[in-house]
Amino acid sequence: MSEVKEIAELFELELDLPNAGIAASAKRLVGFENRYQKLHRALRLLADPEELRAWSRKYHHQELAVCSAVSDRYPLVIFAGDVGTGKTVTAEGACDRLARDARKEAMLFKLSTRVRGSGKVGQMSTLLNQAFDVVAKQAGKTRQAFLIIDEGDSLASTRDTVQSHHEDKVAVNTIIQKVDDLRRHSGRILVFLCTNRAGALDPAIVRRAAVSEQFDRPTDQEREELFRMDLGGLTIKDQTLRELVRLTGPRDGRPGLTFSDLRSKLLPDALCRAFPSRGLTEDDLIAAAKEVRPSPVVGNG
Ligand SMILES: Nc1ncnc2c1ncn2[C@@H]1O[C@H](COP(=O)(O)OP(=O)(O)OP(=O)(O)O)[C@@H](O)[C@H]1O
Numbered sequence: 035m036s037e038v039k040e041i042a043e044l045f046e047l048e049l050d051l052p053n054a055g056i057a058a059s060a061k062r063l064v065g066f067e068n069r070y071q072k073l074h075r076a077l078r079l080l081a082d083p084e085e086l087r088a089w090s091r092k093y094h095h096q097e098l099a100v101c102s103a104v105s106d107r108y109p110l111v112i113f114a115g116d117v118g119t120g121k122t123v124t125a126e127g128a129c130d131r132l133a134r135d136a137r138k139e140a141m142l143f144k145l146s147t148r149v150r151g152s153g154k155v156g157q158m159s160t161l162l163n164q165a166f167d168v169v170a171k172q173a174g175k176t177r178q179a180f181l182i183i184d185e186g187d188s189l190a191s192t193r194d195t196v197q198s199h200h201e202d203k204v205a206v207n208t209i210i211q212k213v214d215d216l217r218r219h220s221g222r223i224l225v226f227l228c229t230n231r232a233g234a235l236d237p238a239i240v241r242r243a244a245v246s247e248q249f250d251r252p253t254d255q256e257r258e259e260l261f262r263m264d265l266g267g268l269t270i271k272d273q274t275l276r277e278l279v280r281l282t283g284p285r286d287g288r289p290g291l292t293f294s295d296l297r298s299k300l301l302p303d304a305l306c307r308a309f310p311s312r313g314l315t316e317d318d319l320i321a322a323a324k325e326v327r328p329s330p331v332v333g334n335g
C-alpha cells in the first residue's frame with residue numbers, strides 16, 4: 035500500500051495552516067477569542083520548559099516546584115461538552131491561530147473514525163500508531179502539527195468497565211503512550227480530543243490534559259451576540275431581539291437551543307419563510323424561534 039493511500043485512510047482531513055477558511059469561521063464564533071487566549075497562555079507553559087525555569091529564576095530567584103508540576107502535563111487538550119456547542123470548530127480555529135501566532139509552517143490532521151479498523155486483533159492500535167507517526171514525521175524538527183481526535187470517546191473511553199473490549203483497552207493504552215512520546219517535541223505537536231461524553235473518557239487520558247475546556251449551550255448573552263452578528267444589516271428592534279433570546283433559551287422544561295440549532299436550523303428556517311419572494315422580517319425570525327426544537331442533550335456518561 036502506498037504511503038499516500040495509507041495516510042488517506044488514517045485521516046479524514048489534512049491541510050496546511052494557516053488556512054483562510056478556518057480563520058473566517060473562527061471569527062464568526064461567539065466567545066472564540068476568550069477561549070483562545072486562555073488556551074494560548076496555558077500552552078505557552080508547555081512549549082518551552084527552559085523559558086519557564088528562566089522566568090522562575092528572574093522573578094523568584096529560584097526554580098519553583100510549581101514549574102516541575104506544570105511539566106508533568108502533556109500536549110493534550112480536551113474539549114468536552116454537549117452536541118453542537120462548538121468543540122470541533124473551536125479546535126480547528128485554535129490550531130489555525132496557534133500556527134499564525136507561532137509563525138511556523140504547520141499542518142492540521144483530523145483522525146478518521148476508520149482507525150477503529152474492522153475489528154481485527156491489534157488493528158486499531160496499529161492504525162493509531164501509524165497516525166501518530168505520520169503526524170510526528172510531518173512535524174519534523176521545526177514545523178508544528180496538530181491532530182484533532184473528534185468524537186474521542188469512541189477511541190479513548192474508560193478501560194474500567196465490564197463492556198470495555200480488549201481492543202478498546204489497547205487503543206487507550208496506545209493513545210496514552212503516543213501522547214507521552216509527543217512530549218519530546220516541546221509543544222510543537224498538539225493533540226485535541228473532542229467528546230460529548232467526558233465522563234466516559236479514561237481517567238488516565240483526562241489526567242494528562244494540559245487544558246480541559248468545557249463547552250455548554252449558549253447563555254442568553256451569547257445567543258444575543260450570535261443574533262446581533264448573524265442579523266447584521268437588518269433593522270431589528272431590541273424588543274424583538276429580547277423575544278428571540280427568550281424563545282431560544284431553556285423554557286417549559288426543555289433545554290435551550292445549541293449554537294448549531296441557532297445557525298443551522300433557526301436562521302435557515304426563518305430565511306426559507308421569506309426567500310425568494312420577499313425580504314426577511316422580524317416575524318419570520320420569531321416564527322422560526324417558536325418552531326425550532328432544541329437538540330436533545332447528550333449526557334456525560
Ligand atoms: N461559539 C459559537 N458561536 C457561533 N456559532 C457556533 C459556535 N459554536 C458552534 N457554532 C455553530 O455550531 C456548529 C457546530 O459546531 P461544532 O461542530 O463545532 O459542534 P460540536 O460541539 O463539535 O458538536 P458535536 O458534539 O455534535 O460534534 C458550527 O458549525 C457553528 O455554526
Ligand SMILES: [Mg+2]
Binds near residue numbers: 121122123184
Ligand atoms: Mg464535533
